[in-house]
Each structure stands twice: as structure tokens, then as C-alpha cells.
Amino acid sequence: MIIRNSARAVIIVNNKLLVTKMNNRGIFYLLPGGGQNTGEILTETLERECEEELQYQVKVNELLFVRESFDDDETQRVEFIFQCTLVNKVENYAPVFDAMQCGIEWLNIDELSLLPLYPEEIRCQIQQFYKKKQIKTYHGTKDIQFR
Structure with missing residues (x-):
């Protein structure tokens, strides 16, 4: 079993969420971010990924969510989702x-x-967080999920 950590960003400006636009047999969206490299701490991962994907430097703020899922029978993914600010x-x-x-x-x-x-x-x-309401921090599933 491989455990794969990744970091993702929630970036909100003027009631809008910044996302990466994806196309794989149709358009869908992901939070910016990606996999942690050896020797990186999660905040460094997120800073690097945002520069690569968004062309923005970000300030990584509070940890909002932890999401755990399985990409397949061999890979368990743990995503750390942070609130970030564009710099x-x-x-x-x-x-x-x-x-x-x-x-x-x-x-x-x-x-x-x-x-x-x-x-x-x-x-x-994310909507609840934006409205400053109670949020559920941990999200986990044993089902194989689309990432």
C-alpha cells in the first residue's frame, strides 16, 4: 500500500473560488495543489504547486480539511486542504x-x-467556511474515489 500525501488550496476572493480547470471527457474542477515531494513540508508543496498551476505565489494559512480516500486498490490518498491568500x-x-x-x-x-x-x-x-459557519474537518471514505 502506498500512502500519497497532497496539499490543496482554498483561495476565495470576492465570493469566488480559484480552481484548476480540467478536461477528461468533459470539464471539471479541482482545488489547486498536488502531491508532496520527498523532503517537502506540506506548505512548501502547496506554494510550489500554486506557482506551477496558477502562476501565483500564495500565503498558506490555516488547515481547513483533511480528506482521505483511495485512488485504487494500491494507493491511499491523504489530502490536506488549506485556506490560502494570493500574494x-x-x-x-x-x-x-x-x-x-x-x-x-x-x-x-x-x-x-x-x-x-x-x-x-x-x-x-467550502460554502460553510466562507459563511463563517461550522465545518467538518475530516472527510474519509473507503470507496475508490475520483480525485
Whole structure:
């Protein structure tokens, strides 16, 4: 069994959530971020991934959620989802997109439950966080999930 840590960002500005836009037999959205490299702490992972995917430097703030799932029978994924703040646009830097990434987009917070944002169980929690309401910190499932 391989355990794969990753870090993801919740970046909200003016009632909009910044996401990566993906295309794999249809458009869907993911929180920016990705897998932790050997020797990195999670905040470094998230800073690197946001520069690569968004072309923004971010300030990593509080840990909001921990999500645990299985990519397949061999890989357990543990995602640490942090609230982040945009700091600077990275100029003269070509984005390093993942294979399915086709851009970035700002989604209206009020419409998250209607949009293909994954993981699904985080949609409502992000809305609750934005409205300063109680949130569920841990999300775990034994079912193999779309990441």
C-alpha cells in the first residue's frame, strides 16, 4: 500500500473560488495543489504547486480539511486542504499544467453545489467556511474515489 500525501488550496476572493480547470471527457474542477515531494513540508508543496498551476505565489494559512480516500486498490490518498491568500502574480513564468489541466477559473461560491468541483463532499464545506459557519474537518471514505 502506498500512502500519497497532497496539499490543496482554498483561495476565495470576492465570493469566488480559484480552481484548476480540467478536461477528461468533459470539464471539471479541482482545488489547486498536488502531491508532496520527498523532503517537502506540506506548505512548501502547496506554494510550489500554486506557482506551477496558477502562476501565483500564495500565503498558506490555516488547515481547513483533511480528506482521505483511495485512488485504487494500491494507493491511499491523504489530502490536506488549506485556506490560502494570493500574494503575487508570477511574471515571465510558463505554467506547468498537469496532463488534464486546461486552465484556471473563478467559480461563484454560491453555485459550488451545482458545479463539477471535486471532491464533491468539500463543496458544501467550502460554502460553510466562507459563511463563517461550522465545518467538518475530516472527510474519509473507503470507496475508490475520483480525485
